[in-house]
Amino acid sequence: MPNLTPTELERYRRQIMLPGFGEVAQRQLKASTVLVTGVGGLGGTAALYLAVAGVGQLILVRGGELRLDDMNRQILMSHDWLGKPRVFKAKSTLAAINPDVQIDAVFDYVTSENVDELVQRADVALDCAHNFEERNRLNEACVRWGKPMVEAAMNDMEAYLTTISPGRTPCLSCLFPEKPDWDRRGFGVLGAVSGTLACLTALEAIKLITGFGEPLFSQLLTMDLSRSEFAKRRPYHDPNCPVCGERSHTSPPAQLPNHAIANPDHFLARNYHL
Numbered sequence: 001m002p003n004l005t006p007t008e009l010e011r012y013r014r015q016i017m018l019p020g021f022g023e024v025a026q027r028q029l030k031a032s033t034v035l036v037t038g039v040g041g042l043g044g045t046a047a048l049y050l051a052v053a054g055v056g057q058l059i060l061v062r063g064g065e066l067r068l069d070d071m072n073r074q075i076l077m078s079h080d081w082l083g084k085p086r087v088f089k090a091k092s093t094l095a096a097i098n099p100d101v102q103i104d105a106v107f108d109y110v111t112s113e114n115v116d117e118l119v120q121r122a123d124v125a126l127d128c129a130h131n132f133e134e135r136n137r138l139n140e141a142c143v144r145w146g147k148p149m150v151e152a153a154m155n156d157m158e159a160y161l162t163t164i165s166p167g168r169t170p171c172l173s174c175l176f177p178e179k180p181d182w183d184r185r186g187f188g189v190l191g192a193v194s195g196t197l198a199c200l201t202a203l204e205a206i207k208l209i210t211g212f213g214e215p216l217f218s219q220l221l222t223m224d225l226s227r228s229e230f231a232k233r234r235p236y237h238d239p240n241c242p243v244c245g246e247r248s249h250t251s252p253p254a255q256l257p258n259h260a261i262a263n264p265d266h267f268l269a270r271n272y273h274l
């Protein structure tokens, strides 16, 4: 794992001092690559908190140009960027905040052509796309390559979050076998709602990478933010799931960031509730 520079030790001092975090967790973050798909109110804000936390490399994937009605929640953007590709502005904002983070901005959506290469390069993927097409593509690739995926979505004032570890937890297809035909672009949203979910999403990635805390493995956190109601549910792990069903019986344990698992038994015992 890479060492921390004096600047990094100071920049991250307040999180390094957290009990159970320490310099090892910080070095694990520095050694990690996180893929963020859908860099909008949700993915962009999650990327912000990963950047300030010191994740070494971010791969940001988002097609399309910035619109005025994005500006109530896409906090990496600025008014003068309207009409230009969001993902490049996201990269420049994050680089200005933390120049130590390497950022690869991919001006594209998640496609069947690019998804395998993107997932293979990442230790953890964040699923923040606005439609199920991209979400399913990412889920399938994460199962194929054994990469953990944080699944975050919202609708109006409701949000949900779970962390998928292929072969160990239900996958997105287990959760939504009927593949709803919805496009997340059209619904109403407050920036504080997408931002709340984004912070929790970033936190899941940090937990996965470092073993600090307990990720939402096989747990679906549902949030009704209009009433500030949070609940945890246990989603069904379909043994016949067309995406993860066979793997769940035959595959080796999911591939988690190698450097994060200095003591796999410790990590698994603490974090998998299966």
Ligand SMILES: [Zn+2]
Binding pocket: 170, 171, 172, 173, 174, 175, 238, 241, 242, 243, 244, 245
């Ligand atoms: Zn499944």
